[in-house]
Each structure stands twice: as C-alpha cells, then as structure tokens.
Ligand SMILES: Nc1nc2c(ncn2[C@@H]2O[C@H](COP(=O)(O)OP(=O)(O)OP(=O)(O)O)[C@@H](O)[C@H]2O)c(=O)[nH]1
C-alpha cells in the first residue's frame with residue numbers, strides 16, 4: 001500500500017512525538033462551561049455534584065492509563081501527569097491529548113446521570129479539549145502544579161466572596177464586581193468574615209485546594225516499586241525487564257486510586273508520597 005501512487009501523502013503528516021525524559025502534562029478543559037453551568041443551573045460558586053462528576057471521570061482516566069503518575073483538577077479542568085519515562089503512543093502529542101480528552105468526555109457524559117439524576121443531558125453535550133505540555137524537570141512540573149493550585153485558590157476566594165455579596169448580600173453582580181475591584185486576599189477574607197460570618201479557611205478543601213487523584217500503594221509495595229523499572233512504555237529488550245514491566249503494570253492496575261484535596265505547593269504531600277514522581281529506578285527524586 002505504501003508504494004502506491006498515493007503513498008506520498010503520508011509525508012504530509014508531521015511527527016509530533018514529544019521529547020524523551022520530559023514529564024508530559026495533558027490538560028483537558030471543558031468547552032464553553034460558563035454556558036453549560038448556566039444551562040444546568042450549577043450551584044454558585046461551586047456545585048458539589050459537578051465537582052464529584054469531574055473527579056469520577058478523572059479517576060477512570062487515571063485507572064485506564066497506567067503511566068499517569070497523578071492528576072490535578074479544579075473548575076472545569078484536569079491536568080494528567082504522564083511519567084517522564086512513558087512510551088505510550090510513542091509520546092505522540094495529538095494521540096495523547098485526544099485519547100485523554102475523549103476518554104474524559106465519554107466518562108463525564110456516561111456518568112452524568114449518576115450525579116445529575118434529574119437533569120437529562122441535551123445537545124450540545126459536554127466536551128473537553130486537550131493539550132500536551134512538556135516539563136523537562138521535576139521542579140518545573142511541581143511549579144506547574146503549584147500554579148494550577150494557586151489559580152484554584154485565587155478564583156475560589158474571589159468567587160466565594162462575589163457570590164456571597166450577590167446571593168446573601170443582595171448586591172447586583174455589577175455592584176459586587178465593582179466593590180471587589182482592586183481588593184487583595186486579606187480584604188476578601190475580611191468581607192467574608194465580617195459581613196457573612198464565613199471563615200474562608202473553614203470552606204471545604206475540595207473548593208479551596210482542588211483535587212488530586214493518584215495511586216496508593218502499601219509501604220511494602222512502594223519499596224518494591226522504587227527498586228524496579230517503573231515504566232510500562234519503556235522499551236527494555238531483555239525478558240527479565242519485560243517480566244518486571246508486566247509485574248509493574250499489574251501492581252499499578254491493582255493499586256487503590258485515591259481522591260484527595262491536599263496542598264501540593266508545599267513539600268509535605270510529596271515527601272509523604274515519594275513514589276509518585278520517583279524516577280524509573282527511584283534514585284534521583286528531589287532533583
Ligand atoms: N456555577 C458554577 N460554575 C462553575 C463551576 N465549575 C466551573 N464553573 C464555571 O466554568 C467556567 C470555566 O471557565 P473557562 O474554562 O475559563 O471558560 P469556558 O466557558 O469553559 O470557555 P472555554 O474553556 O474557553 O471553552 C467558569 O465560568 C466557571 O465559573 C461550578 O461548580 N459552579
């Protein structure tokens with residue numbers, strides 16, 4: 001087939017393989033969710049059902065791609081971190097981004113009735129775009145995740161204050177917007193506390209910090225994992241390594257998937273779960 005007179009068109013297809021030894025983040029984001037939230041009357045500023053649905057869809061995506069080390073989500077977005085050593089789809093960007101975005105979209109739509117039993121989905125159905133970004137160092141990947149969590153905090157503090165002023169304080173949206181112009185975090189904390197009796201730090205962590213999805217292993221399993229080749233996609237020629245890779249895949253498939261809302265800007269979470277970003281042979285974590 002390749003030698004037919006039409007075969008040459010193949011050369012028009014670009015090679016979009018991402019560079020090796022980079023962490024690959026696939027970030028998906030809901031298309032036109034400002035409209036969708038209005039259409040289905042999502043609670044403001046946070047709708048627990050919508051958040052739980054996002055997390056349920058993300059959990060299934062993490063389950064089905066064993067090379068995802070961790071996922072972080074907030075609002076209508078989720079970042080899926082593929083291990084730096086992944087060889088999945090030969091690291092082709094379009095294949096990675098579309099596979100994750102479509103898997104997420106399918107899960108979101110299929111699980112919708114569980115979380116919104118009284119609201120039937122109608123067109124346009126929820127859909128998510130996806131993009132890949134490479135981070136060549138663990139430290140930069142950590143900064144990326146910190147950036148998303150800081151964004152979650154800033155938006156949530158603003159939205160919580162804004163909607164308290166509108167829904168509880170009887171202000172118009174224009175008045176609230178104007179009143180919040182130029183305010184800093186401490187001003188918003190003060191408004192929430194003095195006018196509405198809300199201690200922002202007492203708000204649910206899921207809203208303030210977003211959600212982290214990762215595999216959890218027993219301590220014994222962690223030690224085993226860190227001593228062995230982590231990557232399923234790594235092309236190791238000898239059969240001993242292949243057996244090891246197969247064992248590793250099984251270990252990951254059996255692992256419990258945890259949904260939590262920890263701080264991921266500081267070191268505590270990462271120190272407690274060193275295996276999440278461990279290198280293949282578990283030697284150079286902390287770089
Ligand atoms: N009411 C409500 N709105 C939410 C919730 N979660 C996300 N949103 C809204 O979803 C929107 C997400 O913003 P964006 O992703 O920047 O914008 P978008 O409308 O999805 O547009 P594109 O992503 O560019 O297609 C914002 O308007 C959020 O306020 C929620 O729990 N409740």
Ligand SMILES: [Mg+2]
Pocket residue numbers: 029030031032033034076
């Ligand atoms: Mg969006």
Ligand SMILES: [Mg+2]
Pocket residue numbers: 029030075076077
């Ligand atoms: Mg968004």
